Amino acid sequence: MSNLPDIAVFVQVVERGSFTAAADRLEISKAAVSKYVGRLEHRLGARLLNRTTRRLTLTEAGAALYDRAGVAIADIAAAEAEVMELTGTPRGRLRVTAPAYFGNAFLMPAVTGFLRSYPDVELELDLNNRIVDLVKERFDVAIRITSLTDSSLVARRLADVRLLTVASPEYLRKAGTPATPADLSDHVGLSYTLQHAPNEWHFVADGKRPVTVHVRGCLRCNSDDALKHAALAGIGITRFPELFIGGEIASGQLVRLLQDYEPPPASLCAVFPTRTNLPPKVRVFVDFLARHLKPA
Amino acid sequence: MSNLPDIAVFVQVVERGSFTAAADRLEISKAAVSKYVGRLEHRLGARLLNRTTRRLTLTEAGAALYDRAGVAIADIAAAEAEVMELTGTPRGRLRVTAPAYFGNAFLMPAVTGFLRSYPDVELELDLNNRIVDLVKERFDVAIRITSLTDSSLVARRLADVRLLTVASPEYLRKAGTPATPADLSDHVGLSYTLQHAPNEWHFVADGKRPVTVHVRGCLRCNSDDALKHAALAGIGITRFPELFIGGEIASGQLVRLLQDYEPPPASLCAVFPTRTNLPPKVRVFVDFLARHLKPA
DNA sequence: CGAGATTGTTCACAGACGTGAACAATCTAT
DNA sequence: ATAGATTGTTCACGTCTGTGAACAATCTCG
Numbered sequence: 001m002s003n004l005p006d007i008a009v010f011v012q013v014v015e016r017g018s019f020t021a022a023a024d025r026l027e028i029s030k031a032a033v034s035k036y037v038g039r040l041e042h043r044l045g046a047r048l049l050n051r052t053t054r055r056l057t058l059t060e061a062g063a064a065l066y067d068r069a070g071v072a073i074a075d076i077a078a079a080e081a082e083v084m085e086l087t088g089t090p091r092g093r094l095r096v097t098a099p100a101y102f103g104n105a106f107l108m109p110a111v112t113g114f115l116r117s118y119p120d121v122e123l124e125l126d127l128n129n130r131i132v133d134l135v136k137e138r139f140d141v142a143i144r145i146t147s148l149t150d151s152s153l154v155a156r157r158l159a160d161v162r163l164l165t166v167a168s169p170e171y172l173r174k175a176g177t178p179a180t181p182a183d184l185s186d187h188v189g190l191s192y193t194l195q196h197a198p199n200e201w202h203f204v205a206d207g208k209r210p211v212t213v214h215v216r217g218c219l220r221c222n223s224d225d226a227l228k229h230a231a232l233a234g235i236g237i238t239r240f241p242e243l244f245i246g247g248e249i250a251s252g253q254l255v256r257l258l259q260d261y262e263p264p265p266a267s268l269c270a271v272f273p274t275r276t277n278l279p280p281k282v283r284v285f286v287d288f289l290a291r292h293l294k295p296a
Numbered sequence: 297m298s299n300l301p302d303i304a305v306f307v308q309v310v311e312r313g314s315f316t317a318a319a320d321r322l323e324i325s326k327a328a329v330s331k332y333v334g335r336l337e338h339r340l341g342a343r344l345l346n347r348t349t350r351r352l353t354l355t356e357a358g359a360a361l362y363d364r365a366g367v368a369i370a371d372i373a374a375a376e377a378e379v380m381e382l383t384g385t386p387r388g389r390l391r392v393t394a395p396a397y398f399g400n401a402f403l404m405p406a407v408t409g410f411l412r413s414y415p416d417v418e419l420e421l422d423l424n425n426r427i428v429d430l431v432k433e434r435f436d437v438a439i440r441i442t443s444l445t446d447s448s449l450v451a452r453r454l455a456d457v458r459l460l461t462v463a464s465p466e467y468l469r470k471a472g473t474p475a476t477p478a479d480l481s482d483h484v485g486l487s488y489t490l491q492h493a494p495n496e497w498h499f500v501a502d503g504k505r506p507v508t509v510h511v512r513g514c515l516r517c518n519s520d521d522a523l524k525h526a527a528l529a530g531i532g533i534t535r536f537p538e539l540f541i542g543g544e545i546a547s548g549q550l551v552r553l554l555q556d557y558e559p560p561p562a563s564l565c566a567v568f569p570t571r572t573n574l575p576p577k578v579r580v581f582v583d584f585l586a587r588h589l590k591p592a
Numbered sequence: 593c594g595a596g597a598t599t600g601t602t603c604a605c606a607g608a609c610g611t612g613a614a615c616a617a618t619c620t621a622t
Numbered sequence: 623a624t625a626g627a628t629t630g631t632t633c634a635c636g637t638c639t640g641t642g643a644a645c646a647a648t649c650t651c652g
Contacts, residue, residue: 004300007372019630032610034631044376045385045416045576054618054629061383068375072368076303079364080340087357089341120341280341315600328640330601350599350649599648609638618629 103127170234188236189215399423466530484532485511
């Protein structure tokens, strides 16, 4: 056969810009990449890449080859994906990223049942409270709290998460305990960066109208963990998913405030890169989560 | 990498219509083909081919995959060929077919020099007097005497070949020896099948007008060897390239006739499948032949 | 209808291929 | 400027993959 792997590797090298990056992406060693490209050049009898140990340049021949072969390789991958989406059974590696607290508290216990149901799916969980780039790090699904901001992604709502307003005992001793949402205007709020209006806090209470108060923000951060640490250190008041701070409330490290005025529930979403059809492994995983999240 | 060889093999199976044929074409074992296809089906989680031990049918999924991947594979092969044609050095397997007598008398001696000049070319000579299908049997070049009839092929004239009019002594004893072309109308002519007008023989002589005579054909054949045997057996008069019957004339098995009236020289051609640009290995081979045929 | 031929699949073995460490060459920091 | 980091390449070793024969299933020809 007209040795295709060589070309696949070559295309990957061109697209990633280096042999090492291509090796990482293809999950083979640098040595193998070097061999593949060398073999292809030898077979075609033409140098494809000018390598200067620090910078790769496409030869004229290399550019010509990439122009035509690059799209063909992509076509094949797309065709494969299409077949898999249409008629395939759940199978293959499934890369999922989720908030660490959600993973520990809920995902890990549920996962065993999922893997039993779909033995051909190989799950790769990345429990991490940072915001990841789905396409860049090639995740199939991300579990997130916030509503999505990146329009190139699509989301599916899995469940509501209850948010609790909390602060540390030390902070309350210093700044006093608010009794109504209106009292918050005198307090310091810790907010999550990725929100529409981080310092506008909404509350709802049974039988009353929704309330919006402006808090004075002193710390805005894109890390759940950092915000929790700030709250524990007594820097201010913040609002967190119940799951995330259940332990701290039970142990008394954080105190729940305004119990009659809950924040409107946030949405727990499964987020995935835009695709016409989802691969079966992703579909069944999200379905599984939605089914098992109903009781919670 | 999204395992491409699997798809290449699958495409080949579809195009050739059977696992065995694909194995032949790809020059791997049937077992390997079976494994490749099986692996692909397993990876996609869908059956691609319905195999009934005697007939292959494309699954809906298989048809979808082939529709898109087939052209992509062809594109890649074309891109490879293009690069090789534009900037490549002579390299790879070169399949050549030539008349046996030409191969033995001329090609084999010349070939050693060619291989020394281009050590990366692997020559595969098929010396055979039958007419082969270039594309079907995947030859890169054919050396032929006749002008080409198949318009899908292109040819390049390499040299003129001198044709001699000959017959066996036995035949001449029975039928007499013709002294002029006009005498041939009483004789039996053995003709090669693939000629415009097999029974119209042309002659030219120094200082005289070209002559055309009609001979009575009793045997028309598409095999050089068969015609030679017929001539040796005394069945009739025929015209052959000098190289082809030099030995028989020297040994007296065939007698040269009408020495003053030679047939117009035929063209020795290199014939190849139509391509925009020839691969370097083919180009240098034909150049080499043309260069070394001038003296002869 | 039955024997022969041909299909695709399975299995143990041998060879090819990728691996990982060491290497030379280059760039980029302090 | 010098040391450190990072690039692509090379080499011996161990694993994975293709091989070839045997096999069951099917079709075809007399």
